[in-house]
Amino acid sequence: MNVRAVDLPELRAELASFASSAAGASYWEEHAETVDYYQRTATDGDHLGNAVRDALNGDLFAVSGPMGELAATASQSLGLFDMEVQDLPTPAGVLVFEQPPQLLHGVDDSTPIVIHGATWTAGDDGEGGYVWIIPIAEQGAHSHLLLGGPALLPFSMADYLASVGRSEFTREKNLFDHLITTMRAAWLLMQQPLAEETEVQPDRAVRKRLRRIGHEPAPVRLIELRRPKSSGGQGDGDREYHHQWIVRGHWRQQWYPARQVHRPVWIAPHVKGPEGAPLIGGEKVNFLKR
Template sequence: MGKPLLTARQLPEIRAELAQWLDDDSPHGGPATWARGFDPATAASERAAAHHWATALRAAELFCVSTDMTRLAVSAGLALPAYRLHAEDLPAPHGLLLWEEPVTGTYESDETTGCPIVAVTWAVHGGAVHVRTWAGREDWLAFMAQGNPDGGVRQLTGEEVRLLRMRHPQALVCMASSQLPFGHVPGWLATTPEDTSTMTMAELEDHTRSSDRQEQAERALVVTWLLMGQTLIREERQEAPRSAVRHIRRLDPGLLTAVRYVQLRHRGVPRQDDGPGEDAGRGYRHRWIVRGHWRQHWYPSRGAHRPIWIDSHVKGPDGAPLLDPGKLVHVLRR
């Protein structure tokens, strides 16, 4: 994979400029851009939404998720069991999160499905999390410019692309909005089997093949939140460059300039000792790779189960031969 187009250290400046644009009531500001092309009632709603998200962005904590953790969130999202989201699962009530790698593809089965989603904003309001997904502006412009002949959408001229760039001056472009309810299973999880541990990755991919890009992004987001509550990740603070900090101070002196950079703690495949349980007393003569899977863990304080991710690990007695060593090489290169 190449270098990410957007990085953690850019995120504070991106947030500051985006919040200012969403509060700009000029003809080229965010409210006018979001409202363009809608009927009067929807346009008024989108104008109000732009101002609301400007406020939420100013209160947001900033997160950047490393490439390896992004890939884990996407793959684990395929296997995510039915789950009722709780407010305490979120790392912050308001957030702007950037994935170092897109969580959706540009193409699927040789059909254009849209530009890749690389970021998400959220805000807790009432009994739900309000979510907006975002793509990088240049990816979005390239996607819009090429058109879709099969869908009857013509290619844009150079002048039309320049006009779009002027109307969307920020690094991120909003793709969609949705809500994730607290205490209820999201619709896209309600059809997921409770136990996915016995399903192969091919079966999981077949199960989610019909899911749209917003669902794929929301799965990755929920998994990212859940992983951030586990010990297999670590965080470090990254500050914006000094030049960006000066620019941010001119836009809004009250904005923070630090980003929580989230990454996996372990790159290898740890061995997990056999403890008491269904396997106790069995005399295994080999070691084998247990692929990553979700496990329901009971939380007495909540009075409910919460899924935790069990990463790939080696199981079996020390010194025993490893079954299918090729799988170990594949996992270590993941």
């Protein structure tokens, strides 16, 4: 199942209806009673339900297939950093990947789970803040999308590692850890020049159906990957180069004076060196223009 940008307003309404129902209240209460983390933090079902409903009231985002794949790939090398609410595209939101990226490989499970996105809402506990993240997933033979159990992600990475009982970060993660790192990468990428945003309005039939069930139609912000410009030239500074070489995609720390913080910025793969010079590792470079 793939969710298109135009499908998101009705999907949000469906999830919101469940979150506000008696079945939803029972679902959150069950999570609060069975998950050790909620018990340790004295988080009850009402608290979880309120977090989910707040998250679902946020702005709507749809991430295109290439952008989602980039987020999943770039997340694998994304370093640790303490988040702030400014690192989120909005304090609350609903995001779906139009083509769900592969977040976890080699899992042998009789009830496979496909992550389609997540909804989130930020808060402040007076010690740096946090964000609730609720997966939007497709599980096993279900023909509709489900909300997963909310998880609290402290903005402080030290607090996050403590909350999951670790002293250091490891790349051996479960499915939810992969979702967290992919969402963090997506949030960063969405606010960088490589992202192109367009607004998708629900069509007339969708608007009528939403209003009939008491939901006001809202636009969806479609996030697509802007085609990078080629980077040629002589290289850095005044140094003269006689070859071209491929620079792999990577994160670079950039200073934001207004916020007084460093934040990772994704540098897309590109070719450097003087145009026409031989490529290290090969004599010819073919570019595919779309």
